[in-house]
Amino acid sequence: MMYFQQLYRTNKFWFLFVLIFALCQIFINYKQGIVITPLYHYGMYSKKVESIDSIELYAVKINGKVLQPFQFSAQEWDKLMLPVHQYCKIEKHNNDLFSKDIKRILNRLYLTADTSNFIVQKQPETFLNWYKNYVSTIISAPITNLEINKITSHLTEENGVIKFTTVATKSFNEACK
Amino acid sequence: MQIKETYRSNMIVGYTIIFYVLMVYKYFNGMFLFQMHPSFFYTREDLFTWIFMLTGFHKWLLNNQLGCIIMDILFYAAPIIFYLVYRQLIKNQKSNLNHFNIISLVAVVMLSINVVYIQCYTMYPTNSIEAHIAWMLFPIVFVAKDINVFKLLTDGIRYFLLFFLMSAGIWKIAQGGIFNTHQMSNILLVQHKEILVITPQHWYAQFIQFLINTPKLSYALYLAGTVFELSCIIGFFTKKYDIFIVLGWLFFLCSNHFIMRIPYYEISALLLPFIISAENSKTD
Numbered sequence: 001m002m003y004f005q006q007l008y009r010t011n012k013f014w015f016l017f018v019l020i021f022a023l024c025q026i027f028i029n030y031k032q033g034i035v036i037t038p039l040y041h042y043g044m045y046s047k048k049v050e051s052i053d054s055i056e057l058y059a060v061k062i063n064g065k066v067l068q069p070f071q072f073s074a075q076e077w078d079k080l081m082l083p084v085h086q087y088c089k090i091e092k093h094n095n096d097l098f099s100k101d102i103k104r105i106l107n108r109l110y111l112t113a114d115t116s117n118f119i120v121q122k123q124p125e126t127f128l129n130w131y132k133n134y135v136s137t138i139i140s141a142p143i144t145n146l147e148i149n150k151i152t153s154h155l156t157e158e159n160g161v162i163k164f165t166t167v168a169t170k171s172f173n174e175a176c177k
Numbered sequence: 178m179q180i181k182e183t184y185r186s187n188m189i190v191g192y193t194i195i196f197y198v199l200m201v202y203k204y205f206n207g208m209f210l211f212q213m214h215p216s217f218f219y220t221r222e223d224l225f226t227w228i229f230m231l232t233g234f235h236k237w238l239l240n241n242q243l244g245c246i247i248m249d250i251l252f253y254a255a256p257i258i259f260y261l262v263y264r265q266l267i268k269n270q271k272s273n274l275n276h277f278n279i280i281s282l283v284a285v286v287m288l289s290i291n292v293v294y295i296q297c298y299t300m301y302p303t304n305s306i307e308a309h310i311a312w313m314l315f316p317i318v319f320v321a322k323d324i325n326v327f328k329l330l331t332d333g334i335r336y337f338l339l340f341f342l343m344s345a346g347i348w349k350i351a352q353g354g355i356f357n358t359h360q361m362s363n364i365l366l367v368q369h370k371e372i373l374v375i376t377p378q379h380w381y382a383q384f385i386q387f388l389i390n391t392p393k394l395s396y397a398l399y400l401a402g403t404v405f406e407l408s409c410i411i412g413f414f415t416k417k418y419d420i421f422i423v424l425g426w427l428f429f430l431c432s433n434h435f436i437m438r439i440p441y442y443e444i445s446a447l448l449l450p451f452i453i454s455a456e457n458s459k460t461d
Contacts, residue, residue: 003332011326018333025337029344037225037296038314040307042341045399046348048356049363057370069372070379074438075206079213081371082302086219094220102220102227109228117230120217130216130240137214138207153374155366161390162366164374 034101054154054167058084061147062135076138083131084148088176091122124176150175180328182267184455188331189260191453192315195446196256202442208303210238210252210294211245215301223306226296235297252294255287259319277322288316304443310341311446328455335450339412342426346406355403361395362388368437388436398436402429419451 007015021039028039035041058081060067069077086093098118106113132146152168203209218235220226229235238244262283266276291312299306314337318330349355357363366373369385376382388395405425411418426448433439 003329003336007326007329007333010329011321011323014321014326014330018330025340029348034222034224037223037292037306038310040310041348042307042345043348043352044345045360045364046345046352046354048353049360049367051359051363052366055366055370055374057374059371059375066375068376070376070381073206074434074440075203075208077371077438079207079303083217086302087217090217090219094218097220097222101222105224106227106231111228111231113227113231114233117233117236118220118227127216130214134214134216137212151374153370162386164377166374 034105052155054152055164056150056152058172059149059151060084060135061145061149062139062143063141063145067135067139072138080135080138083127083134084172087122087124087127088150088172090120094118094120122176124173127176128172148172178455180324180455182324184453185324185327186263186267187453188327188449189263189319191449192446193256193260195449196312199442199445200253202440209245209249210298210301211242211249213245213298213301213303214240214242215245215297216240218300219302221300221306226300229293229296234293235300238297248294248297251290255290259283259287259316281320281322284316284319288313288320291316308441308443311444315446315449331450334447336413338426338447338451339409339422341447342406342409342422346403346409349403349406355400358396359392361399362390362392364399365389365395365436398432402432405429423448423451 004015004019007018024036025039028035029041032041060080067080072080098113098115102118103113128146128148131148132143135146136143148171150170150172151166152170153164154167156163156165204212207213216239218239220230238248259280263280266273266280269276295306295309295312298304299309314334318327318334321327321330354360365385366389369382372379372382373385377386388398409422412422427445430441430445433441
């Protein structure tokens with residue numbers, strides 16, 4: 001409160017600016033829905049994460065060898081894996097968001113949304129060609145063979161220790177249908 | 178207390194140093210836009226982003242190496258240009274209002290570049306936009322001409338970081354994460370699935386396995402993080418414990434990197450108002 005009083009006495013414009021920012025930040029947190037840059041939620045793993053009995057992951061095989069996380073820094077590993085994770089769900093994610101919220105809210109603001117700026121058509125073959133060059137620059141080596149597989153691994157607990165058993169493997173094209 | 182211009186100068190220097198240290202870190206990890214070769218975008222739930230997307234600029238950068246290089250140059254050159262303009266003008270005549278108008282104008286340009294760059298960058302598979310908040314807030318503070326307003330706005334950033342941390346703690350209560358004793362074990366399992374399945378024999382995989390298999394210990398880590406976040410409320414009432422908040426936050430950032438493999442250092446510039454005090458910025 002003291003802070004706002006000081007700001008009010010020093011400069012009315014900045015007082016109003018900071019006050020609106022603070023109120024909007026609280027409102028955005030209270031609403032828990034869509035955010036507006038630069039006002040975000042900072043949940044940081046606050047949602048309850050339920051126990052699972054199986055996990056799905058992608059294994060990237062380059063020239064016959066599976067890429068291993070510890071060959072790369074954390075940033076580089078994210079750089080390798082994020083595109084694979086995001087690409088498969090991109091069409092559904094972007095298109096659902098567009099039809100569910102974006103179109104409706106922008107229309108309410110009298111803005112016409114050009115679908116091409118929001119919607120992405122998934123093309124796994126094009127992605128794989130791009131990804132081959134992309135990985136090649138990261139590992140600084142030519143790639144003759146690229147294979148991405150989606151692995152489903154079953155979790156079992158033996159004497160309090162979790163074990164992983166691969167129960168299904170799908171090719172990227174199959175997994176990305 | 179009369180605030181000296183040195184305070185602003187120290188803040189700008191601090192911001193510039195953190196920005197360029199992170200720039201080097203990102204360059205060597207291939208995180209510049211031109212090193213990312215973006216080929217698709219992932220829409221987030223952000224009204225500002227949707228309005229920005231109407232311009233189609235995010236699409237123009239896809240598979241456009243030259244465009245990405247230009248954006249990298251603009252983004253990474255802005256702080257040093259701002260610093261040099263500030264230093265040059267402040268050296269010549271401290272109280273000239275026109276000089277501060279120029280400094281404000283350069284800050285507005287830097288803010289615009291940062292917003293556009295970060296909007297695009299985080300739409301590609303790179304990093305979360307929340308981590309980049311410091312690069313959007315500090316340029317706003319640099320727009321202020323009057324040193325007293327500048328000081329109050331940096332105090333505002335201090336409150337913002339306190340809110341950031343405290344809200345993270347409150348979210349954990351509101352969304353129930355804190356009441357789940359297997360929360361951290363389950364998070365680690367999802368976060369490190371490739372490590373656990375592809376390289377189960379690696380010492381780090383064994384360490385993570387140990388944490389997953391010891392839910393009491395991993396939950397204690399989660400709980401400690403939440404207690405730290407919630408205890409930041411003290412910062413709203415006194416600056417006496419700022420040093421503990423800084424140390425706690427730095428420890429949190431390092432632990433996040435080590436245990437979660439999430440480098441969240443981009444946010445570290447928000448610590449500047451905790452480190453640089455107006456009282457110690459005496460020499461003009």
